[in-house]
Amino acid sequence: MSVPQTAMHGASPVVLASPAVPAQAVVLTAEALAFLADLHRRFDARRRELLAARRARQVRLDAGELPDFLPETKTVRDGDWKVAPIPAVLQDRRVEITGPVDRKMIINALNSGAKVFMADFEDSTAPTFANLLDGQLNLRDAVAGGIEYTSPEGKHYAVKADPAVLMVRPRGWHLPERHVEVDGEPMSGSLFDFGLFAFHNAKVLHAADRGPYFYLPKMESHREAALWNAVMEHAEDALGLPRGAMKVTVLIETLPAVFEMDEILHALRSRITGLNCGRWDYIFSYIKTLRAQRDRVLPERGQVAMTVPFLKSYSELLIRTCHRRGAFAMGGMAAQIPIGHDPAANEAALAKVRADKLREVKAGHDGTWVAHPALVAVAREVFDEHMPTPNQLHVMRKDVVADRDTLLAPSAGTITRAGFAANVEICLRYLAAWIDGQGCVPIHHLMEDAATAEISRAQLWQWLHQPGVRFDDGSAIGFDAFAADLAQARERLGATAMPGQSRVGEAADLLDELTRADALADFLTLTAYGRLP
Numbered sequence: 107m108s109v110p111q112t113a114m115h116g117a118s119p120v121v122l123a124s125p126a127v128p129a130q131a132v133v134l135t136a137e138a139l140a141f142l143a144d145l146h147r148r149f150d151a152r153r154r155e156l157l158a159a160r161r162a163r164q165v166r167l168d169a170g171e172l173p174d175f176l177p178e179t180k181t182v183r184d185g186d187w188k189v190a191p192i193p194a195v196l197q198d199r200r201v202e203i204t205g206p207v208d209r210k211m212i213i214n215a216l217n218s219g220a221k222v223f224m225a226d227f228e229d230s231t232a233p234t235f236a237n238l239l240d241g242q243l244n245l246r247d248a249v250a251g252g253i254e255y256t257s258p259e260g261k262h263y264a265v266k267a268d269p270a271v272l273m274v275r276p277r278g279w280h281l282p283e284r285h286v287e288v289d290g291e292p293m294s295g296s297l298f299d300f301g302l303f304a305f306h307n308a309k310v311l312h313a314a315d316r317g318p319y320f321y322l323p324k325m326e327s328h329r330e331a332a333l334w335n336a337v338m339e340h341a342e343d344a345l346g347l348p349r350g351a352m353k354v355t356v357l358i359e360t361l362p363a364v365f366e367m368d369e370i371l372h373a374l375r376s377r378i379t380g381l382n383c384g385r386w387d388y389i390f391s392y393i394k395t396l397r398a399q400r401d402r403v404l405p406e407r408g409q410v411a412m413t414v415p416f417l418k419s420y421s422e423l424l425i426r427t428c429h430r431r432g433a434f435a436m437g438g439m440a441a442q443i444p445i446g447h448d449p450a451a452n453e454a455a456l457a458k459v460r461a462d463k464l465r466e467v468k469a470g471h472d473g474t475w476v477a478h479p480a481l482v483a484v485a486r487e488v489f490d491e492h493m494p495t496p497n498q499l500h501v502m503r504k505d506v507v508a509d510r511d512t513l514l515a516p517s518a519g520t521i522t523r524a525g526f527a528a529n530v531e532i533c534l535r536y537l538a539a540w541i542d543g544q545g546c547v548p549i550h551h552l553m554e555d556a557a558t559a560e561i562s563r564a565q566l567w568q569w570l571h572q573p574g575v576r577f578d579d580g581s582a583i584g585f586d587a588f589a590a591d592l593a594q595a596r597e598r599l600g601a602t603a604m605p606g607q608s609r610v611g612e613a614a615d616l617l618d619e620l621t622r623a624d625a626l627a628d629f630l631t632l633t634a635y636g637r638l639p
């Protein structure tokens with residue numbers, strides 16, 4: 107049973123509504139809690155207002171409005187300004203590896219040969235209190251230079267010379283951290299992850315000229331970027347860092363944000379180093395934002411490649427916008443991962459990654475993401491061959507014309523019975539793993555995380571709730587198909603040793619609830635959050 111603990115800070119308590127986890131005593135000190143409580147009291151009300159603004163906009167979009175560039179910020183888009191100079195250690199970011207904040211993976215990622223390692227509290231971490239606090243402890247040890255690990259098989263891990271530069275991705279503004287309450291309210295997950303990391307590591311990283319650096323996910327407007335800027339200015343003052351010391355890269359991974367890229371760069375101009383094409387969440391957001399638009403229903407997931415018009419124009423406009431402002435345009439993640447036991451299938455997967463990276467470097471991206479250490483060399487070879495300079499800030503892409511219609515362009519393609527069943531299986535397996543504490547898993551040799559699984563989940567909902575959506579053979583898509591596929595997948599997976607196998611029944615109930623609900627839930631991670639310890 108959970109024993110609430112209370113620590114007094116000023117007039118109000120901060121309550122840890124969780125059973126103690128081992129890292130708690132080290133990471134959640136009284137001083138760290140005071141720092142978090144202060145962030146909450148200063149910034150949480152604004153966060154809630156911005157989340158309410160998201161909901162209000164969706165009501166207008168559901169009534170037929172389309173996203174567009176903002177008239178009130180035209181002067182920012184037209185103005186001639188640049189972001190602040192980018193630190194020397196970040197000038198060359200050709201390959202960045204990402205991964206959850208697991209101790210062994212942090213060491214492997216730092217040793218991977220990538221220029222940057224993004225330690226992820228978002229898409230690839232299921233935010234159990236233990237995962238979060240262990241992750242903070244692991245990162246603190248990594249920053250202090252003392253991270254080591256010995257596996258149950260006796261293999262020893264330690265960080266080698268010339269490790270990747272660390273960046274941390276806190277959770278998005280929408281996620282609460284229910285284990286820490288301030289004045290009776292759950293904290294924001296963003297403020298919790300950012301605040302704890304900054305409190306323990308900002309001074310050390312700044313003194314070493316290695317940070318602190320952050321990746322900021324899932325924003326939907328420049329006002330949300332301005333909130334991050336205010337949070338960081340305050341944290342810099344409170345921790346004795348100069349203003350602008352905290353640097354950020356922002357993921358453009360929501361449809362509304364693509365219309366505010368200049369404004370986001372501007373709101374963070376003293377600290378932003380680039381934008382990143384978070385393609386998976388972007389596809390999810392396209393579906394979610396345009397859920398009511400029958401002519402913009404996407405084909406099955408496998409047909410939504412980066413070459414389809416709405417994705418091509420988004421990535422190219424991102425490059426043009428960034429380079430005009432002196433900021434890096436980072437590429438994104440190919441979902442393929444190595445297939446150890448099958449050389450031919452492995453070569454086919456690596457060829458897909460290579461093709462994706464080639465498209466990115468030729469388009470003008472300054473670097474890219476990989477999901478696995480074995481892919482670092484694959485991506486690096488492509489960027490080394492086609493990007494002899496540390497970056498491509500000189501590639502201006504003035505040829506790119508991305509107006510609203512191109513950014514929202516409908517996509518051609520089909521929905522097959524197999525594509526529908528694949529979405530059911532992916533959702534079920536991912537949800538089962540997630541509620542069991544694993545935020546990223548391989549499924550059919552593809553990386554699946556909270557962003558990729560959301561595409562499958564949102565597609566199922568839209569195909570079933572949008573009248574007139576049909577399979578490629580002309581038959582109607584109905585709940586009978588969903589029920590049959592879910593029952594079959596549930597039975598099949600319940601008998602395997604997949605991650606989260608013991609939670610398959612619970613995951614099936616959750617998927618059933620999410621898919622049958624009249625309204626599309628904002629995020630599966632919000633709906634499922636209560637099931638995490």
Ligand SMILES: CC(=O)SCCNC(=O)CCNC(=O)[C@H](O)C(C)(C)COP(=O)(O)OP(=O)(O)OC[C@H]1O[C@@H](n2cnc3c(N)ncnc32)[C@H](O)[C@@H]1OP(=O)(O)O
Binds near residue numbers: 206210229439476477
């Ligand atoms: C949409 C987005 O947001 S993308 C960004 C978020 N997603 C991610 O970051 C995905 C990160 N990748 C992963 O989590 C993993 O690669 C998975 C889950 C896809 C596959 O993991 P596994 O099945 O364990 O891979 P595999 O067995 O091939 O791992 C081999 C070794 O590489 C390590 N490894 C795999 N991926 C990573 C990584 N991203 N970072 C560091 N080490 C890694 C494993 O720990 C293992 O180490 P070991 O040999 O010392 O034991």
Ligand SMILES: O=CC(=O)O
Binds near residue numbers: 229384439
């Ligand atoms: O975070 C990255 C994405 O593609 O989503």
Ligand SMILES: [Mg+2]
Binds near residue numbers: 229323357384386557
């Ligand atoms: Mg994402």
